[in-house]
Amino acid sequence: MTYILLALATIVTSFISGVLSMAGGMILMGVFSFALSVPAAMVLHGLAQTVSNGSRVWFYRRYLRWSVLLPYAAGSFCVLALFIGLTVVPNRALVFVLIGSFPFMALLLPRHIALNMERRPVAFLSGLMVTSAQMLAGASGPVLDIFYVSSHLSRQEILGTKAITQTLGHIIKLTYYAFFLNLSIELPPWLFPVVVVAAIAGNWLGKQVIEKTNDRLFKTLGRYAIMLVGGIYIAKGLQEFGLFTLL
Numbered sequence: 001m002t003y004i005l006l007a008l009a010t011i012v013t014s015f016i017s018g019v020l021s022m023a024g025g026m027i028l029m030g031v032f033s034f035a036l037s038v039p040a041a042m043v044l045h046g047l048a049q050t051v052s053n054g055s056r057v058w059f060y061r062r063y064l065r066w067s068v069l070l071p072y073a074a075g076s077f078c079v080l081a082l083f084i085g086l087t088v089v090p091n092r093a094l095v096f097v098l099i100g101s102f103p104f105m106a107l108l109l110p111r112h113i114a115l116n117m118e119r120r121p122v123a124f125l126s127g128l129m130v131t132s133a134q135m136l137a138g139a140s141g142p143v144l145d146i147f148y149v150s151s152h153l154s155r156q157e158i159l160g161t162k163a164i165t166q167t168l169g170h171i172i173k174l175t176y177y178a179f180f181l182n183l184s185i186e187l188p189p190w191l192f193p194v195v196v197v198a199a200i201a202g203n204w205l206g207k208q209v210i211e212k213t214n215d216r217l218f219k220t221l222g223r224y225a226i227m228l229v230g231g232i233y234i235a236k237g238l239q240e241f242g243l244f245t246l247l
Contacts, residue, residue, distance in 0.1 A: 002035050006044070007194045014052045014202025015209075024202075025049050025166070026099055029138035030233050033095050039180040040187055041095075045138050046174030047192060052199040053163040053170065059207050060160030065153070068123040072165050075127020080172050083135050089180055090136050096237030098137035100230040117147040117161070126165070134169045135176065 009031045016024035028048060032041035057064070090098075116122055126147045133140035144162055153161065 003188060003191050006032065006035060007191065007198050010048045010052075010195050011198035011202040014048070014199045015206045016202075024052070026139040026230075026233075029099055030096065030236070033092055033138070036187075038089060038092060038095060039177045042138050042177035043174055044187060044191070044195065046170045046177065048195045048199045049170040050167055050174060051196045052203055053167040055200045055203045056159055056163035056207075057167060059203065060156050060163065063154070063156040063160040064164060065118060065157060065161045066164075067120075068117055068126075068161060069164060069168075071120045071123040072127040072130075073168055075124045075129075076131040076168055076172055079128060079131040079135060080176065083176055088135070089177075091240075093237050093240030095137050096233045096240055098133070098237075099139050100233030100235075100237060104227065104230060118153075122147060130165070131169045131172060134173045138173070140166070140169065 009028055013024035013028040013031075016027065025045070029041065029045050032045050035041075036044065117126060126144065130140045130144045130147075133143045144166065
């Protein structure tokens, strides 16, 4: 039953990501972290989000901004090299607190700083920060969103361009954490194709909705949703640290 619920969570959160371009991956990582060990959650989440974001790359392939990929990838692989050298595996409490904190980072960003993802140095910085967030907390959508605050991209361009960079990051995360996991014991083989199908289906449903909305509503709903979920995960992380008990 637990694995069936994880598959259902994948389709629901992929739909959320398909509509808002954020929040879905963060919610899904939290759900997986409730039920699985950190390496198992990272691997399964990496698979789901690679497929989920990869399908959005295909759906919005006409709107992709390919110029950001090379500097973003350079930053991402620098982070991977660091993690391989340190062999870091975070604990569950840290994962929850980090996931929950990311949405509020944008609120602390000074207004005069223009982090436009279309500029190559900014794309490289984004690769460093976003991939670090993915490796430590599993999800990084809110961090990546900071780099689109000053852009003038349409909702389709944001969905496609964020998806291709996120796909790269999740492949890196999936590859790294697979070394810490005995897949045959922790995750049943049938769960992987089910998660793949659920991720694609959720994104297809999200695309049907996004075509009927507008850029302003798209960005506003995403910010409110992700801050609400962030608060919930911070509370869960603090509980895991033993600071208080949730009723």
